[in-house]
Amino acid sequence: MLPPISEADLSQCEREPIHLLGGIQPHGVLLAFSEPDLTVKVVSANTQEMLGRPPEALLGRPLGEVLPPSSLAILTRALLPPTPERVRIEAAGRFFVGLLHRSDGLGVLELEPFSEVGSEEDALAMVELLLSPLARAQGPLGLLQAVVEAVRSLTLFDRVMVYRFDADWHGEVVAESRDVTMDDLLGQHFPASDIPAQARALYTRNTLRLIADARAAPVPLVPAILPDLGRPLDLSDAALRSVSPVHLEYLANLRVSASMSISLVREGELWGLIACHHRTPLLVPAATRRACDVLARLVVLQLASEERASVSAELARRARFQSELVEPLSAEAGTLPVALSRQGELLLGLAGAGGGALLFGGAPILVGATPSADEVVALAGWLAGQHFDGTFHTARLGQLHPPAAGYADVASGLLAVRLDATAPHFVLWFRPEMARTVTWAGNPQKPVVPGPGASRLHPRASFAAWQETVRGTSLPWTAEDMATVVGFRGALVGVLLRHAAALARSNAELDAFSGTVAHDLKEPLRGIQQYVGFLLEDQGEALGPDGRQQLEEVRRLAGRTQNQMDALFEYSRAGCVELAWGEVDMHELVDEVLLTVSARLRENQVEVRIPRGLPRVECDRVRIQQVWANLFTNAAKYHQPGEPRWVEVGFISPADAVSVPARRRPDEYVFFVRDNGIGIPEQFHENIFEMFRRLHPAHAYGGGTGAGLAIARRLVRLHGGELWVESTPGQGSTFFFTLGERPR
Numbered sequence: 215m216l217p218p219i220s221e222a223d224l225s226q227c228e229r230e231p232i233h234l235l236g237g238i239q240p241h242g243v244l245l246a247f248s249e250p251d252l253t254v255k256v257v258s259a260n261t262q263e264m265l266g267r268p269p270e271a272l273l274g275r276p277l278g279e280v281l282p283p284s285s286l287a288i289l290t291r292a293l294l295p296p297t298p299e300r301v302r303i304e305a306a307g308r309f310f311v312g313l314l315h316r317s318d319g320l321g322v323l324e325l326e327p328f329s330e331v332g333s334e335e336d337a338l339a340m341v342e343l344l345l346s347p348l349a350r351a352q353g354p355l356g357l358l359q360a361v362v363e364a365v366r367s368l369t370l371f372d373r374v375m376v377y378r379f380d381a382d383w384h385g386e387v388v389a390e391s392r393d394v395t396m397d398d399l400l401g402q403h404f405p406a407s408d409i410p411a412q413a414r415a416l417y418t419r420n421t422l423r424l425i426a427d428a429r430a431a432p433v434p435l436v437p438a439i440l441p442d443l444g445r446p447l448d449l450s451d452a453a454l455r456s457v458s459p460v461h462l463e464y465l466a467n468l469r470v471s472a473s474m475s476i477s478l479v480r481e482g483e484l485w486g487l488i489a490c491h492h493r494t495p496l497l498v499p500a501a502t503r504r505a506c507d508v509l510a511r512l513v514v515l516q517l518a519s520e521e522r523a524s525v526s527a528e529l530a531r532r533a534r535f536q537s538e539l540v541e542p543l544s545a546e547a548g549t550l551p552v553a554l555s556r557q558g559e560l561l562l563g564l565a566g567a568g569g570g571a572l573l574f575g576g577a578p579i580l581v582g583a584t585p586s587a588d589e590v591v592a593l594a595g596w597l598a599g600q601h602f603d604g605t606f607h608t609a610r611l612g613q614l615h616p617p618a619a620g621y622a623d624v625a626s627g628l629l630a631v632r633l634d635a636t637a638p639h640f641v642l643w644f645r646p647e648m649a650r651t652v653t654w655a656g657n658p659q660k661p662v663v664p665g666p667g668a669s670r671l672h673p674r675a676s677f678a679a680w681q682e683t684v685r686g687t688s689l690p691w692t693a694e695d696m697a698t699v700v701g702f703r704g705a706l707v708g709v710l711l712r713h714a715a716a717l718a719r720s721n722a723e724l725d726a727f728s729g730t731v732a733h734d735l736k737e738p739l740r741g742i743q744q745y746v747g748f749l750l751e752d753q754g755e756a757l758g759p760d761g762r763q764q765l766e767e768v769r770r771l772a773g774r775t776q777n778q779m780d781a782l783f784e785y786s787r788a789g790c791v792e793l794a795w796g797e798v799d800m801h802e803l804v805d806e807v808l809l810t811v812s813a814r815l816r817e818n819q820v821e822v823r824i825p826r827g828l829p830r831v832e833c834d835r836v837r838i839q840q841v842w843a844n845l846f847t848n849a850a851k852y853h854q855p856g857e858p859r860w861v862e863v864g865f866i867s868p869a870d871a872v873s874v875p876a877r878r879r880p881d882e883y884v885f886f887v888r889d890n891g892i893g894i895p896e897q898f899h900e901n902i903f904e905m906f907r908r909l910h911p912a913h914a915y916g917g918g919t920g921a922g923l924a925i926a927r928r929l930v931r932l933h934g935g936e937l938w939v940e941s942t943p944g945q946g947s948t949f950f951f952t953l954g955e956r957p958r
């Protein structure tokens with residue numbers, strides 16, 4: 215009898231000693247013998263049926279008593295290294311296919327009655343069947359589909375499928391050929407525990423395994439226990455090894471009587487199995503099995519090249535996505551994330567993701583199925599603290615960043631690229647939880663019920679168990695995904711750098727140019743003014759009134775040009791000043807500025823209003839003085855004649871419940887200068903900040919160069935703040951500014 219298997223062994227499949235079950239399947243007979251004397255030491259209990267002698271008549275006897283001299287000679291030769299696996303043996307007047315290996319120091323001969331199948335004609339047909347799938351294959355899945363069809367017509371199994379293992383040893387049925395009466399298992403997922411580790415180890419070692427009749431009682435070995443070792447003969451390499459009760463239960467749940475599996479071993483690793491099932495017992499002849507084994511080896515080789523081809527096709531496809539996505543970006547820098555998000559499908563296709571997020575500073579832009587904006591911002595904050603080299607990926611985000619467990623449905627998988635080492639700028643791709651994207655291949659409406667005996671070794675129960683095992687896990691990110699986003703990051707950073715460089719270059723060039731021009735023209739202009747002055751003094755009388763007027767005009771123009779040059783010089787200097795940050799009492803500062811412009815204010819009869827005391831803030835006092843001065847001068851200048859004029863200085867505090875979109879930080883003060891002057895038409899609200907832009911002739915409203923607001927805005931932006939206007943023509947204008955934050 216079989217050694218007893220405890221309940222504990224059954225529940226702990228991983229520990230089930232399937233190689234020491236001590237029995238064989240009844241379609242063959244086993245003889246184990248010592249060498250070199252060839253004395254029989256262990257036999258299977260069915261020697262009487264197969265060889266015409268009971269075990270007692272064989273044990274301790276020389277093999278020569280069972281085999282005729284010709285077969286004995288074949289066997290003796292086969293035992294010399296290198297040991298062949300199979301020999302043709304005659305015994306008790308019948309022919310057998312003999313499989314030979316060594317175990318526990320004994321020679322082990324397994325004999326199966328020879329079948330007529332395997333004649334030369336059949337062999338040719340087999341070769342054709344074997345090779346056709348390899349020739350027809352289109353892509354890895356096409357190849358596997360062709361293989362299951364070939365194996366099925368070769369063996370006549372009711373169902374043949376390819377079962378592929380993933381990195382965690384969970385399995386998936388990726389190709390299937392079946393009789394219409396068999397359940398459809400294509401696309402079915404199984405947890406790793408369905409094929410425990412020690413079974414996988416055996417599958418790697420013995421690549422083909424047949425269970426001809428799952429219901430047939432196993433044939434025990436005699437003696438059951440090897441006296442020297444105190445345990446049954448190790449049957450790891452025996453083709454006839456009987457089936458583990460757990461596996462039998464599994465087959466019963468599938469309503470399968472015969473099964474065969476052929477391992478697909480790739481670079482020494484079990485990649486998958488060709489699994490065959492039959493409703494009734496099926497004894498596949500040894501030659502056919504061998505043909506299937508050869509096919510499996512060829513398939514693995516072919517698979518590698520099919521996969522290489524499909525990987526490069528996939529990479530090419532992704533590269534196309536990338537260029538479609540990135541090339542149009544070159545035009546416009548400010549709108550980069552917006553432009554990317556408009557191409558949402560390409561962006562997601564790039565990484566095979568269900569959702570994406572673009573974080574370029576400011577609010578995240580979301581594409582597809584993603585966590586909420588707040589969740590994405592929190593995630594980016596967490597990511598910013600992770601150390602990684604350009605890209606980051608996980609298929610189990612919830613385990614690394616616990617809040618993500620709450621949105622596992624959309625983002626169990628995260629692939630991120632960082633665009634800037636100094637700022638938390640990212641592109642993120644999300645993948646949903648795998649268990650939610652994969653559905654039960656059979657009828658999803660049927661409830662999942664474990665099979666009898668509370669076993670979960672039933673496809674439906676297996677599926678449920680698999681779903682449970684992979685909770686919170688997304689499909690893994692592949693090498694192609696990674697390669698693509700690394701390339702994309704490179705392209706994107708390239709675009710960003712080009713923009714930054716172009717901007718920096720044009721600013722720097724303009725500044726250098728205008729600085730030099732302003733400086734170089736200053737002296738000649740001063741010279742012209744002086745010369746004209748002397749000329750008027752000395753020769754004025756002689757020139758007559760017309761000549762004098764022309765010279766005056768020359769002096770005025772030169773003076774104006776000089777003012778413009780001074781402004782340009784100041785503007786370009788403002789682009790490169792080092793701010794002298796300090797704490798400033800804004801009220802005091804404004805009072806000082808008002809003193810310096812008081813003459814202008816009085817002259818224009820402008821009333822100054824400061825309804826509440828201004829706060830203390832951090833800024834560069836000299837530069838901000840300049841800003842206030844410009845705003846006050848303008849407020850004084852741009853009035854209709856005659857009205858009562860006023861200008862109000864005020865601020866919006868963070869405590870005032872007023873929303874200011876330009877405010878960068880919630881705790882930022884917004885200062886303003888409001889007047890009841892002529893106002894500015896809406897279409898000029900931006901233009902007036904351009905250099906030398908005036909809305910009025912130079913001499914109107916007291917004149918100006920049109921540089922004041924451009925310089926003021928530059929100084930405010932240097933602080934990290936913003937300067938803008940709200941105005942209604944005929945009613946007045948309000949100029950607002952913020953001050954940003956002192957860099958630490």
Ligand code: ADP
Nearest residue numbers: 848849852893902908909918919920921922923
């Ligand atoms: P300018 O030296 O001409 O005052 P600015 O750059 O200071 O140059 O202003 C640009 C233009 O914006 C001005 O020419 C004027 O038309 C308009 N402007 C500026 N401030 C005001 C204001 N408070 N009210 C009406 N218009 C204004």
